[in-house]
Amino acid sequence: MSRYPTAIDPAMVGEYPAYAKSGAGYFFDEVLEYRVWCHPQRGAADEFDGEDYYYAFEIYEEALEFAEQTAGAEAPLVLIRQWEWINEASPGEFIHERGERVAEWLPEWLVRGARQPGQIEAFIARGGCG
Numbered sequence: 477m478s479r480y481p482t483a484i485d486p487a488m489v490g491e492y493p494a495y496a497k498s499g500a501g502y503f504f505d506e507v508l509e510y511r512v513w514c515h516p517q518r519g520a521a522d523e524f525d526g527e528d529y530y531y532a533f534e535i536y537e538e539a540l541e542f543a544e545q546t547a548g549a550e551a552p553l554v555l556i557r558q559w560e561w562i563n564e565a566s567p568g569e570f571i572h573e574r575g576e577r578v579a580e581w582l583p584e585w586l587v588r589g590a591r592q593p594g595q596i597e598a599f600i601a602r603g604g605c606g
Contacts, residue, residue, distance in 0.1 A: 478535050480587075481507045481586060482534055483510070483533075484507060484557075488508065489508075489509045489534050490509065492555055496555060496578045497580070498579060500563070501558050501563075502561065503558065503561055503591035504557070504586065505557055505591055507555075508554075509555045510534070510535070510555070511533075511554070511580065512530055512531050512542050512546070512550060512551075514529055516528070517548075520547055520549060521547075553580045553582065554585075555580055558579065562600070
């Protein structure tokens, strides 16, 4: 059993665009893939004319093992999709957003579990606490 959720659609792992938003949002809806970014300037194999690149994985532990065994690799990140999220426009000012947002997160942020109905409204009502 994996420590974190597995990718929602294994057939799509590695097919998502490289560029994504970063962090934020507080809540997630779906895990798309786990990514290990590799940096030739830090010792990774130079596979793309000196450019950074990543490998995508369905399962966190596979990404972690690859990262630990690969020179010039970062710790795994998770690519998530949000259908609803929180935009903190300024410190303590929370805005409930809707649409599609794809972002890279730290896997540890997944421990709260996927967004449940009413969680965002409750979070904002509490002033962002908890």
